[in-house]
Amino acid sequence: MINRVVLVGRLTKSPELRYTPNGVAVANFTLAVNRPFKKQDGEQEADFIPVVVWRKQAENAANFLRKGSLAGVDGRIQIRNYENNEGRRVYVTEVIADSVQFLEPKGTHSGDQSTSQGNYSSGSRSAGTSQSQRSGPSFDDPFAGDSKEIDISDDDLPF
Template structure:
């Protein structure tokens, strides 16, 4: 059986993307994305739950993210979940779960009202 690893998020950037150029000229951009859900409890009071996601964009998508996205930007993002492991300074194994961005759509309208859709 084939699997499916697909993530769709709408949220706001927690900080400006951090861009880096790796060996071979490959660009990577990393940023956090907050998604918030609201619900009403038994008493009718509204509560909000915010989840923070670590986003990684590569190559031309990273370039676009660095150029157009800023802290507070609202975007629709599609990607996939990736978990990686590493060893910390004490030799303990740590795990990091990230969303590898495949495309995003800016939901904030730029000043010139142009819509920017980006995908790799």
């Protein structure tokens, strides 16, 4: 069985970061995802999808995403229910994010530019030092300004 969702959209407001009693970080935000068609009057429709992010990813999302930030989410759909104060059963459908990708370079969003971060994945699962554990991505081109030809063997190419 497969329960997989991939979304790209803009945050409707800045993430809300909280901590469980055990100290585990959890962040919630809503992602506005445009539908692939427009209404007859030409207006673009969107779906507003609630997203839940856990642990270090939650802290990264709260630190680097803001209202209007473009983000990609990879995760699964979860449906939970509870009984409200009036005794009615309430069902909640949300995306539990396995990874969140920050899709805008730093400073390109018109919101709080000093804290937005681009091309920074908070969903690394590799052992050792992941990019989410470093201070941030490096956008420096190691070959910029170097007019020397690069000698790479065909055996070293992955394709």
